[in-house]
Amino acid sequence: xxxDEATVRRIxxxxxxxxxxxxxxxxxxxxxxxxxxxxxxxxxxxxSVEPMTRVVPSAMTMRDDVITDGEMASAxxxxxxxxxxxxxxxxxxxx
Amino acid sequence: MTDLTKLTLTEARDGLAKxxxxxxxxxxxxxxxxxxxxxxxxACVMTTPEHARAQAKESDKRIAAGEAGLLEGLxxxxxxxxxxxxxxxxACSKILGNFIPQYESTVGQNLWNAGAVMLGKLNNDxxxxxxxxETSAFGNVVxxxxxxxxxxKPTTDKLVPGGSSGGSSAAVAADLCLAATATDTGGSIxxxxxxxxxxxxxxxxxxxxxxxxxxxxxxxxxxxxxxxxVRDAALMLKVMASHDSKDTTSVDAPVxxxxxxxxxxxxxxxxGVPKExxxxxxxxxxxxxxxxxxxxxxxxxxxxxxxSLPHTKYALPAYYIVAPxxxxxxxxxxxxxxxxxxxxxxxxxxxxxxxxxxxxxxxVRRRILIGTYVLSAGYxxxxxxxxxxxxxxIKRDFDNAWANVDVVxxxxxxxxxxxxxxxxxxxxxxxxxxxxxxTVNMAGLPGMSVPAGLxxxxxxxxxxxxxxxxxxxxLFRAAQAIEDAAGxxxxxxxxxxxx
Numbered sequence: 001x002x003x004d005e006a007t008v009r010r011i012x013x014x015x016x017x018x019x020x021x022x023x024x025x026x027x028x029x030x031x032x033x034x035x036x037x038x039x040x041x042x043x044x045x046x047x048s049v050e051p052m053t054r055v056v057p058s059a060m061t062m063r064d065d066v067i068t069d070g071e072m073a074s075a076x077x078x079x080x081x082x083x084x085x086x087x088x089x090x091x092x093x094x095x
Numbered sequence: 096m097t098d099l100t101k102l103t104l105t106e107a108r109d110g111l112a113k114x115x116x117x118x119x120x121x122x123x124x125x126x127x128x129x130x131x132x133x134x135x136x137x138a139c140v141m142t143t144p145e146h147a148r149a150q151a152k153e154s155d156k157r158i159a160a161g162e163a164g165l166l167e168g169l170x171x172x173x174x175x176x177x178x179x180x181x182x183x184x185x186a187c188s189k190i191l192g193n194f195i196p197q198y199e200s201t202v203g204q205n206l207w208n209a210g211a212v213m214l215g216k217l218n219n220d221x222x223x224x225x226x227x228x229e230t231s232a233f234g235n236v237v238x239x240x241x242x243x244x245x246x247x248k249p250t251t252d253k254l255v256p257g258g259s260s261g262g263s264s265a266a267v268a269a270d271l272c273l274a275a276t277a278t279d280t281g282g283s284i285x286x287x288x289x290x291x292x293x294x295x296x297x298x299x300x301x302x303x304x305x306x307x308x309x310x311x312x313x314x315x316x317x318x319x320x321x322x323x324x325v326r327d328a329a330l331m332l333k334v335m336a337s338h339d340s341k342d343t344t345s346v347d348a349p350v351x352x353x354x355x356x357x358x359x360x361x362x363x364x365x366x367g368v369p370k371e372x373x374x375x376x377x378x379x380x381x382x383x384x385x386x387x388x389x390x391x392x393x394x395x396x397x398x399x400x401x402x403s404l405p406h407t408k409y410a411l412p413a414y415y416i417v418a419p420x421x422x423x424x425x426x427x428x429x430x431x432x433x434x435x436x437x438x439x440x441x442x443x444x445x446x447x448x449x450x451x452x453x454x455x456x457x458x459v460r461r462r463i464l465i466g467t468y469v470l471s472a473g474y475x476x477x478x479x480x481x482x483x484x485x486x487x488x489i490k491r492d493f494d495n496a497w498a499n500v501d502v503v504x505x506x507x508x509x510x511x512x513x514x515x516x517x518x519x520x521x522x523x524x525x526x527x528x529x530x531x532x533x534t535v536n537m538a539g540l541p542g543m544s545v546p547a548g549l550x551x552x553x554x555x556x557x558x559x560x561x562x563x564x565x566x567x568x569x570l571f572r573a574a575q576a577i578e579d580a581a582g583x584x585x586x587x588x589x590x591x592x593x594x
Binding site: 003007008011012013014015016017018019027030031033034035037038040041042043044046049050051052053054055056058060061063072075076077078079080081082088090091092093 | 195299314346408416427439442445446449452463464467480481485487522523538539
C-alpha cells in the first residue's frame with residue numbers, strides 16, 4: 001500500500017489533527033513503510049478463523065439498572081478549559 | 096543506620112514490622128534520594144513529599160496500633176498513567192496539561208488501602224507509546240546503568256531505561272522508591288525491567304482493573320509492578336490485582352498469595368522453549384543468556400521441552416494494527432472541550448485540529464493516523480478484522496503448547512539497552528524492541544521479566560517467562576528459580592546522586 005499526500009491529508013482530517021506540508025511529506029514515507037510491513041499478515045490463512053474478541057471466554061456481566069452517582073457537575077467540569085455554572089463552554093457550532 | 100533506600104520492598108516491610116525504623120524515616124530517606132537523583136535521572140514528573148509524609152505518619156500510627164496493611168508504610172512510585180485524586184495526572188502528554196483527576200485508579204486505591212505511601216508520579220512515554228521513554232512531554236528518563244566502551248571502561252553515554260514504563264524502571268533501579276506501578280500494552284513493563292536489571296510482571300488480561308488508568312489500547316492494556324526482586328513483585332501484584340465492577344473486563348477470580356508460592360520450587364515443572372524466538376540476527380550474548388536460563392531451570396528440577404509457536408512472527412505486525420486502531424479511538428476524547436489543552440481556531444473543526452496537533456507528540460500523532468487509516472471506510476476488514484483473526488491464531492499456538500508445558504521461557508528483548516537517539520530515526524527499528532513481549536499481550540497471557548545476566552557492555556539483560564491464563568503463581572515460582580541462580584544486578588556506583 002502506497003500512501004500519497006492526499007491520503008495523509010484525508011486521514012489527518014478524519015483524525016482531526018492539523019498537519020503542515022513538511023509533516024505530510026514525512027508521514028507519506030513513514031505510513032507507507034509501516035503499512036507495507038503489516039501487509040505480511042496477508043500470508044496467513046484466516047479464512048476459517050474467528051476474530052478474537054475476549055482473551056478468556058466469559059459472559060459480559062450486567063449491573064443493576066440503578067442510579068449509582070450524579071449531582072457532581074462541579075467535579076465533571078473541574079478540568080474544563082472553559083466552564084460556567086456547571087456547563088462546559090465550547091466554541092459556537094451553529095451559525 | 097544503613098541506607099534505607101537500598102532495601103527491597105519485602106525487607107523494608109519486615110524492618111517496619113520489627114520496628115527497626117519507622118515509615119516516616121523510610122519515606123524521608125526516599126524523598127532525599129529523589130531530590131538528589133532526579134535532576135540526572137528525570138524519573139519523577141511530580142514529587143508529592145507532603146502527601147507522602149502525611150501517609151507515612153498515618154502508617155506509623157497503624158503499625159503502632161497493630162493494624163498494618165500488606166504494604167503498610169512502604170514508599171512507592173506511581174506511573175503518571177494512573178489517575179490520582181487531586182494530584183496532577185498527564186500520561187506525560189501536553190494535551191492533558193494540568194489535568195487534576197477527581198478520582199483514584201482502582202489499582203492505586205488498592206495500594207493506598209493496603210497502607211502504601213506515594214512518593215510521586217513517574218515519567219513514561221507519552222500515552223505509553225514508546226520503548227525508550229523518549230516520547231514523554233517531560234523529557235527523557237536516563238537509566239542509572241552505563242555501558243562499557245570497547246576498552247572495557249564505563250562510558251558516559253546516556254542509556255534509555257526502556258519504555259513505556261521508563262520512569263518506573265529507572266526509579267526502582269536507582270533506589271528512588273521501593274517499587275513502582277507500571278502498565279504494559281506490548282511490553283511496557285517487561286522491556287524496561289529487562290533493560291534496568293529489575294523485575295516486571297504483566298499479569299493476565301483482566302487480573303488488574305483498568306479503571307482510572309489512561310487508556311492506550313483497551314484490549315491489550317494491563318497494569319503490573321516493577322520491583323527489585325521476584326518476592327517484591329509477588330507482594331505488589333497481590334495488592335494491585337482485584338475484581339472491579341467499574342471494569343467489566345476485570346475477572347472475578349480469587350487472587351492467590353503469590354509470595355507463598357515462591358517456596359514451592361519447580362521440581363517437575365515443564366518448561367517450553369519456542370524455536371520461533373531464535374530470530375535471525377539474534378546476538379550471541381542473548382542466546383547464551385537463554386541457554387543459561389534453560390540450564391538453571393533444569394538444575395532446579397524442571398524439564399525442558401522444545402515447542403513451536405508458529406504464528407510468532409505475525410504478532411508484531413498484528414499488534415501495530417490493533418494497538419493504533421484502539422488508540423485512535425481512545426484518544427478521540429482529547430478534543431479540547433472538556434479537559435486539557437484547547438488551542439482556539441477559526442471554527443470548531445479548526446480548534447480540534449489545532450488542539451490535537453499541538454497537544455499530541457510526534458509518535459502519538461503517527462499512531463493515531465495509522466489507527467485512523469486502518470479503521471477508515473473500506474479498510475476495516477483488511478486490517479483490523481484480519482489482525483484480530485491472527486490474534487486468535489497466536490492464542491491458539493499457546494493453547495496447543497499448554498498441553499505439553501507449564502511455562503514458556505524466552506529472552507525479554509532482542510538486544511541490551513541502547514543510547515538516546517540510536518533508534519528514534521526509524522519507527523520500525525523501535526517497534527522491534529517489543530518482538531518477544533508483544534505476543535503475550537496479543538494472547539492476553541501473563542508474562543514476567545527477570546534479570547538474568549549482563550551484556551558484554553556490562554548492561555542488564557532479562558529472561559521472559561510466559562504462563563497460562565491466571566497462572567501467575569507458576570511464573571513466580573520459575574522466576575524465583577532464575578533469580579536464585581542468577582543473583583541480583585545493581586547499577587554500579589551512584590553517579591546520578593548529586594550533592
